[in-house]
Amino acid sequence: MNVADSKSSRAITRATNTLLCLAIAAGAGACSLIIDVPADCDDTNCLPYVCEADGIACKTSCAGDDECSDGFLCDDTAQTCQPTGCVPVGQTVDLAGLPRTISEFDFAVGDGNDEQLIVIASHTDGLGIRRYNVEGALVADAVDATVGLIKLESANVNRQSFRPRVDWTATGADGGNSPSRFTFSWRRAAERTDSLRMAQFVPSAAAAPAPLTLVAERDRTEIATHQLVPVSLGYVAAWRAKADPIGAVFAYGLDATGTSSTDEATELSPDNRYAEFSGAARQEDLVYVVYTTAGGGVRNVVGLAVDPDAHIVGGIQLRADQAATDFEVDSIEGASMGSAATIAWLERASGETTGRFVVLDESVSSSLSQSSTVVVPPGTATDGFSDVSALRIAAASRGFALGWLGSRDSRYDIWVRRFDASGSALFGAFPVALDGAVVRDFKLETTSDGFDVLWLEKAEDAGDSDRLRLRRFSCAN
Numbered sequence: 517m518n519v520a521d522s523k524s525s526r527a528i529t530r531a532t533n534t535l536l537c538l539a540i541a542a543g544a545g546a547c548s549l550i551i552d553v554p555a556d557c558d559d560t561n562c563l564p565y566v567c568e569a570d571g572i573a574c575k576t577s578c579a580g581d582d583e584c585s586d587g588f589l590c591d592d593t594a595q596t597c598q599p600t601g602c603v604p605v606g607q608t609v610d611l612a613g614l615p616r617t618i619s620e621f622d623f624a625v626g627d628g629n630d631e632q633l634i635v636i637a638s639h640t641d642g643l644g645i646r647r648y649n650v651e652g653a654l655v656a657d658a659v660d661a662t663v664g665l666i667k668l669e670s671a672n673v674n675r676q677s678f679r680p681r682v683d684w685t686a687t688g689a690d691g692g693n694s695p696s697r698f699t700f701s702w703r704r705a706a707e708r709t710d711s712l713r714m715a716q717f718v719p720s721a722a723a724a725p726a727p728l729t730l731v732a733e734r735d736r737t738e739i740a741t742h743q744l745v746p747v748s749l750g751y752v753a754a755w756r757a758k759a760d761p762i763g764a765v766f767a768y769g770l771d772a773t774g775t776s777s778t779d780e781a782t783e784l785s786p787d788n789r790y791a792e793f794s795g796a797a798r799q800e801d802l803v804y805v806v807y808t809t810a811g812g813g814v815r816n817v818v819g820l821a822v823d824p825d826a827h828i829v830g831g832i833q834l835r836a837d838q839a840a841t842d843f844e845v846d847s848i849e850g851a852s853m854g855s856a857a858t859i860a861w862l863e864r865a866s867g868e869t870t871g872r873f874v875v876l877d878e879s880v881s882s883s884l885s886q887s888s889t890v891v892v893p894p895g896t897a898t899d900g901f902s903d904v905s906a907l908r909i910a911a912a913s914r915g916f917a918l919g920w921l922g923s924r925d926s927r928y929d930i931w932v933r934r935f936d937a938s939g940s941a942l943f944g945a946f947p948v949a950l951d952g953a954v955v956r957d958f959k960l961e962t963t964s965d966g967f968d969v970l971w972l973e974k975a976e977d978a979g980d981s982d983r984l985r986l987r988r989f990s991c992a993n
Contacts, residue, residue: 564588564597581947589946592925600946601934602966602991608949609652609986611970615639615664616981618972620677621957624684625650627964630696630719635970635984636668638678643669643702645682645717645725650963652986668715668727669704676705679739685746689854689913691801692748694772695720699746701753703739704729710739712755714774728774731766731781733757743796743850744770745803747824752803754784754796763791765807769825782826784819785809797850797857797876797911802829802884804876806859808845815840817848817861821884830884833891834859834874851911853937858916860897860909871898871907871920875939895939900924901931912962914993915942919960919969930958930969934991948987966991 555571562574563585575583578590584597591598614637621637632655633648644665647655660667669678680702687696698717703710711732715725730753733739740763742755750771757764766781785791789809796805803826806819817835820828835843846862846869856877863870872894883890898904901922908919915936922931929947936942948969958971966989973983 559585564599589944599943601943601993602932602946602989604949605966605988605990606651611635611646611648611652611654611984611986613646613654613659614982614984615641617975618982618984620680621970621972621984622680622682622959623961623968623970624682624698625961625963625968626684626696626698626719627686628696630686631964632719633968633986634682634698634717636680636682636700636702637665637984638680638702639664640671640675642667642671643678643680645700651988666724668700668725669702669713672705673707674705678702678704679742681743683744683746690746690748690798691854692750692772694746694749699744699751700725701730701742701744703742705738708735709733710737712739712742712753714744730770730774730776731755731768734759737762741794741848743794745796745798745850745852747798747801747803750824752796752798752805752822752824752826754794754803754805756791756794756807761790765791765794765805767796767803767805767820767822767826769823769827778825782822782828784822784828793845793848793861795848795850795859795861797859798852798854799857799876799878799881800855802857802881804832804850804857804859806832806834806848806850806861808848810840813840814838815843815845817845818889819859821881828886830886831889832876832880832884833889834894835863836891846905847907849907849909851909851916853911853916854913856937858909858911858935858939860907860918862904862907862920868902869898869904870896871904871918872896873909873918873935873939875937877938897933897935897941897945898922901945903928906958908958908960910960910962910967913937917960917962917967919948919958921955921958930955930971932960932967932969932989934967936993942993953985963988 557567559566565575577595587603588597617639623635642663644663644667701714712730715727717725737759740756740758745752753768765785768781769778789811792808794807802821814837816837843865848861850859860873874892897918904922906921917934919932931945933945934942956972
């Protein structure tokens with residue numbers, strides 16, 4: 517039972533008590549004192565609990581989340597309602613104006629004078645974007661008739677993945693003076709050659725995004741993962757190239773227009789190891805590119821810090837070499853808090869999947885050297901959860917949030933946990949409340965006062981449409 521159902525039940529109980537009391541008063545008996553007590557309990561006066569079912573008094577313990585006020589969850593062991601620090605804003609919103617089928621998606625939220633939400637999505641007919649206000653109401657832009665979106669790219673020859681990304685950068689947040697902007701990036705798969713593409717949308721200029729090619733990979737080489745990280749005066753592009761049996765991670769310095777600031781890309785991963793996953797994030801004007809490498813029967817999680825021209829500054833080690841059969845990495849994500857970078861990844865070992873993270877701040881950057889490696893032990897975000905998958909990260913100057921799909925106390929949901937800029941947890945993880953929906957994928961994004969979650973529910977019947985659903989949260993601190 518959810519909170520709304522519980523409140524409805526209490527209202528029915530109060531009405532039943534009133535009718536019963538009237539019936540007794542009309543006969544020979546007298547209305548009992550319990551039934552006759554006015555049902556005037558108000559949930560808003562019961563924080564952190566809600567009213568008892570009879571509507572007379574506040575609960576003083578809990579057996580489930582529905583017995584706690586918004587912003588609190590029931591600790592089943594202690595039977596007390598504990599704060600989450602966040603409350604939902606409005607109801608879940610189905611985003612309108614999207615194609616009937618959606619293969620991949622990402623989103624970002626602008627702030628200040630440029631408050632809006634932009635979705636980048638792909639399907640078999642191509643790639644494009646749609647704009648919404650921050651509550652999820654559609655902006656009436658003209659769209660391409662074939663793609664059904666503001667078009668960025670037509671379908672590729674083999675209907676391969678675009679791996680789309682969109683990031684919001686406010687003026688000054690990248691350490692420079694570039695205008696606030698949304699930056700779109702994606703993989704373009706041609707018949708023989710992959711390329712990394714980008715486009716920008718500057719709300720103050722209101723010009724349509726113009727795609728351009730940043731990197732053209734070698735023949736028959738796939739761009740498996742990629743990330744564009746804003747730095748002062750431009751970007752650092754980081755990507756993993758994959759061509760059996762080779763996997764390698766590269767970085768490239770770009771100016772604000774996407775033009776290369778160096779003659780060629782810097783290869784970061786060692787040429788005697790296979791690079792499996794990669795992610796990147798900025799700390800001040802350094803970009804940490806983190807990746808896994810495997811070879812000789814061992815696996816690790818390591819990375820390099822580079823400057824805005826993609827020159828190597830120093831190395832970090834997050835997981836030392838272990839037997840390759842001891843653990844596997846499923847994905848790596850990075851996000852910037854400005855003064856610190858945070859990297860998160862999913863790790864599978866002994867039949868369990870765990871979400872891990874590190875915070876890379878001045879204490880790490882001050883120790884960087886080309887002659888040594890800084891060891892940074894990871895923290896764990898998903899203790900107490902099972903069936904963990906799809907770890908996502910979002911950051912702002914005040915800290916970051918991690919989200920994942922998983923189960924706790926037999927409840928499967930999208931769970932979110934917030935951390936401050938040092939990596940200390942703020943409250944506990946709490947569920948988005950999917951109400952049993954089957955989620956194909958989800959994304960997480962910070963906002964000016966909390967965060968948004970956007971998830972994809974695939975159509976169950978052939979005649980139905982896929983849905984992107986938005987839920988917003990406002991958070992303390």
